[in-house]
Amino acid sequence: MKIIVAKNSGFCFGVRRAIDLAKNFSKNVGVVYTIGPIIHNPQVVNKLEKSGIKVIKKLSDVKNGHIVIRAHGIPKKILNDIKKKGMKILDATCPYVTRSKKYVEELSKEGYQIVIIGNPNHPEIKYISSYAPKDRVILLTSENIQKKLKYSKKLGILTQTTQSPENFTKIAAKLLRYSNEFKIFNTICPDAINRQNETVKLANKSDVMIIIGGKNSANTKRLTNISKKIQRRTHHIETADEIKKEWLDGSKIAGIVAGASTPDWIIKEVVKILKFY
Template identity: 35%
Template sequence: MKVILAEHAGACYGVQRALDMAVEASAEGEGASTLGPLIHNPQVVADLAERGVRAVSGPEDVERGSVIIRSHGVTPAVRRMVEERGLPLIDATCPHVARAQKAAAALARRCGRVVVVGEEGHPEVEGLVAHAREAGGEVAVVAGPADLPDGLEAPVGIVVQTTQTREALDAVVAALVARGIEPEVKNTICFATRQRQESAAALADAVDAIVVIGGRNSSNTTRLADICAAACPRTHHIEAPEEIEPAWFVDCGSVGVTAGASTPEDQIAAVVARLAML
């Protein structure tokens, strides 16, 4: 069976940057805490815990050591809590997420009403909402056109969770235009996300089966799995090579491999090695 790795797969710049910052903090010996899991990858979070970098719910749970803002970012209120406690702060917010936060605040100041295209309750989305509201905006989170609130009036600004698809953004914009509203759009979808989605779709269309590697709590990895499943019914979302079942690949001449933006290279290599043994 031929194993083919997607052209673009695995840890993006923002994730790798956050990991490097956390590992560097762990080497200082004072201990460090991340506000929530650094990235949505259980294996990485467990490895960091062994290095002395633990995930906590909030600043109130940190007694000593550095506080790391995870790649998804935090709300302005949480950042102030860290600063008020006088704890050393390491900001590992993905630069693309930070750009989206600034865009959300700017749209709130200009338009007064902001639509966030994204996953309700996701930590990145919670940060975008908080930045927009702190700037004085009314905010609605929508996954698609059906979630748009009734009575929405211009002017309206739109910002997007960095791991969303362009199709989701376009559908929301089209729905607003149909209502006679021309929104001000800030397309804050990360280019690396788009690359991974397009590579995964192309690969899924060309293989007999495909394996998607990444945390099940990772929205970008789950989205990759959905994209792959639309083109290849034999799509399998896993977190580790031990989950692979040989029966998945009976009569397969080729299997594709892709991975979410929160999946490090060593995890991808382990899965590829396991598949090569089948």
Template identity: 40%
Template structure:
């Protein structure tokens, strides 16, 4: 079988930075916590746990000492709690996420109702929302949801960094009819757009597409959906152990891509697994 691997498959800049900071912090501290998983890769989080990085869900669960802020960032309230306790902070928040937080705060201060294109329950979205201090915020996950936005004089539009640009564009078009003034900040990370474009190209050229990454990873799940819309024979997996021989029946070309939180060693293991099945 021919294997097509997406050029940008795997870690993006923000994730590389966050994981490097987390492993360095583990080496330099005798025990340290991460407020939420550092990235959405259970396998990498396990490796960090083996290095002494304990994942906690709430600030009050952090013992005295140091805390790592995950790549998705934290809410403004959580950050205040951390600062009030005078904890040492290793801030691994992705700079693109931080930019979205700053734009939410700016729009809110300047009197715009904020429209955030994203998944309401995702930790990155929860963090961004917390910086829109006016509280006049709409979260929409799809263009159809934007139709329910009530008319406002001024709307400000931003996005979760891993959102689809096409969805963002569609929501922007709807918002134009909902207000007198629309201010847009495209806060979608460039790495997201590149990975989505590559996924579409590979899906068109493949008989089977494997998308590697955490099942709890929003950007990986979105890649899987993009591929499935083009090539129904798309499988979202986390590890090589999840490969099934029956998927490869009649397959000549296998396309492989991976989410921005997927370590390279997991990708290499899947490629090896595909080669074994092929042989």
């Protein structure tokens, strides 16, 4: 069986940057805390815990110390609370996510009703939406447009960085009837687009697709959904030991795609197991 690993697999720029920043910070100051996991990959987060980068659920879990802001960012109120506590902060928010936050601030200042397309429970959306007054932000998924939207004089639109361009275009097109004046920012991350395109190509030529990444990772879930539409024999795993031999029955080509927070060592283990089978 031929095994093809997508070219753009493993850590993206934002994830690598966040981990490097946190490691360097921890080298200098000792134990550091992130509120929520620094990236959405449990195996990497466990490894980092051992080197002093610890996850807390909420700010009140620690009295003092050093905080690393994770790649997805944190809501404005929590940032202010950290500052009030006098804790030292290192901001490891991905610059693409920070860019979205700046657009939200800009739209808010200019008086736009802001529409953010994405998962309202995702930390990135919680972060960027916290930079405009609550009544100025509408969080949209593909299903809730009619329920949530009324006509607005000016509508500003942006999306979660891991969104697919097709979904974004489809939803943005539906929004056209809700205003006369628009400002639309394409905030999809270029890395996410590359991975999605490679997934399509690979799924089209593979008999089985293995998508590696955290089960809590939005971009990995997106890649899995894209692949499933083309190749129903698509499996989303976090680690190599989840692979079942029967998944590969009769396959001549196995395609491997990894989400943006999947480390190289897990990809190598998956390749090794596939070769063994």
